[in-house]
Amino acid sequence: MSRTISIILMCIVLVIGIGLGAQLFLPPTPPDKSDVHYPSYKQMMINLKAxxxxxxxxxxxxxxxVRAYLLEQIRAMGLKATIDKVTYTVDDVKADLIERKGAPDFKNMPPINGVSAEEGFMNTIREKAHFDKNDKLVLQNILVKMDAPKTDRGILLMAHYDSEPETPGAADDMLSVVAMLEAIRKHAGNPSLKSDIYFLFTDGEEVGTLGAKSFVQSHPELLNKIDLVFNFEARGSRGPLLMFETSDRNLDAVNYLQSASSRPLSSSFLTALYHQMPNDTDLTRFLKAGYSGLNFAAAQGAENYGRETDTIENLDLGTAYHYLLTALEVVDHASQVPFKEGRKQDSLFFSLSPSYLMIMSNSTSYILSLVAVVLAIWWMILQIRQGSFRLRTMMTGTGWLLGVMVGAALLSWGIVAGVTQVMQLGESTNNDNAFFSIFFLMSICTLIAGIIRARKLSLREALAGFLPLHLLLIVGCLVLFQEISYLFSLSTLGILAVALLDRYKIGRWIASVVVGTTIVFLYMPVCWLIYVLLMLPFTPVSVAISVIPISIVSALFITKDTLVLKSCE
Structure with a gap:
């Protein structure tokens, strides 16, 4: 096959793989008037505006x-809400914060404008809420319970209805509140519930999740009655609703989400990455108390997070509908299918489409990784014995790949530094245009470098350069970051499949198209999630990771075995 056709086919594979990956991060289209969910969506938006x-x-x-409006909506449904009140002082909030985050070294911190570091710390706490003249704050949690007639076990949905002092909080977190209201409305008076369903609207989340803390402490009896907690949050005002955190031993919980939701977008890589961050949500209090739970949030549009721009006008309507759809579907499912936690083990999972999660137990993922490692080592030893390439070839290829990754990261870091200064972008920014421009530029550079190198090698020589790095990544992930091991295990197995079909021209090309598309598709969400979760300054990390699939695709299509050799021309 000619070099031109090979390059065209390679570009098609990249476009399809990236396109399929990008589809995962599109929120659903808002319903029109003919849609069964339109009345709920319309009422949700009316409540959100109010x-x-x-x-x-x-x-x-x-x-x-806001509380009066919320209670009136609940009463209009013929339901009764329970209000739990708790009082905190500024000293209470300070003690809780120090317990969770550690005590600042006030003695070695200089005063600012004549205010000591410790007093400034206390003033920062006061700015988060309206304490009275005695430095006291009354929080009021709102609980609605729907009783199932033949059980005392069920699930709990949760969102907070307080906001930061500077923001109306349309996304964070009133969107979650109004979505839950519509789930309540749909099932108010439902006589055929198979599970108790609790709806908790917490106060004081922005003051250190104190409302959730007091609820957990005040209701210890619920630990043996609530089987699964769904917490709805927001870190941005657009993009899809991501399930970004789970409790430990989450296999049954993730499977339950898969059964309940038509768009269960998540990745075990995302949940593991979140666990490395210092953030807390209301769910944190429940997880520490021993509950099983899942955490949801929209993460794009972080430039509006906690700011005056977090308004209904800046809220993506598809994002709003995704919240509503998830809340409705979770309650619909729970009303008929109780959650039962039997297989208490962790899971590895990732989205194969907007509507399907690939889920496997940890033990299965370990077996997959072991198979990939054994087959890769067997293939490399066999090829070295047959003289297909030397050990030096593998080391050179791996060194080249690492060099390109480092070079791409450094170059993109320089571009990001320049772009953020010119455009005056902060570190907590999801500027998609800047990210995509940098990512596209660096991808082209990587692709050109891959083509130049791959055309001088045979397929086996080129692929041999990727396997040592993949083996290191598999082993490293199994020890440190098992939740993403699937990425390198599946990529390794795909590389080996193409290599074994090298002598069969048609089989190799078909395998190259399928494997190349799959590898790009698997890598794309990882690169995207790193950017979305860690913001624009971490673009170099995404770029460095993207070098691997782009280089692999170059090897699959541009190596000299795929070209017409001079001797045959």
Whole structure:
């Protein structure tokens, strides 16, 4: 096959792989008037507009108005809400914060504008909420329970209804609140529930998740009655709803989500990455108390997070619908299918489509990794014995790949530094245009470098350069970051499949198309999630990782075995 056709086919594979990966991160289209969910969606948006007129931090009169509106909606459904009140002082909040985050070294911190470091710390706490003149704050959690007639076990859905002092909190977190309201409305008075369903609206999340803390402490009896907690949060105002955190031993919980939701977008890589971050949510209090749970949030549009721009006007309507759809489907499913946790083991999972999660137990993922490692070592030893390439070839190829990764990361780091200064972008920014421009530029550079190198090698020589790095990554992930081991195990098995079909021209080309597309598709969400979760400054990390699949695709299509050799021309 000519070099031109090979390059065209390679580009098609890259476009399809990237396109399929990008489809995962598109929120659903909002319903039209003919859709069964349109009435709920319309009412949700009406409620959201009414409850996000102004900021409403804990302890404020504005939050009292939001609470009154929320309670009136619940009463209009013929339901009764329970209000749990708890009082915290500034000292209580300080003690809790130090317990969770550690005590600052106040003695060695200089005063600012004549205010000591410790007093400044206390003032920062006061700014998060409206404490009264005695430095006290009354938090009010709202609980609605739907009783199933033949059981005392069920699930709990949770969102917080307070906001940061500067923001109306349309995404964080009133969107979750109004989505839960519509789930309540749909099942109010449902006589055929198979599970108890609890709806908890917490206060004080922005003051250190204190509302959730008090609820867990005040209701120890619920630990043996609530089988699974769903917490709805937000870290941005657009993009799909991601399930970004799970409790330990999550296999049954993730399978339950798969059964309940038509768009269960998540990845065990995402949940592992989140666990490395210092963030807390209301679910953190429940997980520490021993509950099983799942955490959801939209993560794009972080430039609006906690700011005055977190308004209904800046909220993506598809994102809003994804919240509603998930809340409705979770309650629909729970109303008929109780959650039962039997296989208490961790899982590895990733999205194969917007509607399907690939889920496997940890033990299965270990077996997959072991098979990939054994087959890769067997193939490399066999090829060296047959004289297909030398050990030096493998080392040279691996060194080249690492060099390109480092070079791409450094170059993109320089570009990011320049772009953020010119465009005056902060570190907590999801600027998609900047990210895609940098990513596209570096991908082209990587592709050109891969083509130049691959055309001088045979397929086996080129692929041999990728396997040592993949083996190191598999072993490293099994020890340190098992949740992403699938990426390197499946890529390794795909590389070996193409290599074994090298002598069969048609089989090799078919395998190259399938494997190349799959590898790009698997890598794309990982690169995207790193950027979304860690913001624009971490673009170099995404770029470095993207070098691997682009280089592999170059090897699959541009190595000299795929070209017409001079002797045959």
């Amino acid at each position: 409850m996000t007129v102004v900021p409403h931090p804990s302890g404020s009169k504005e939050l009292e108005s």
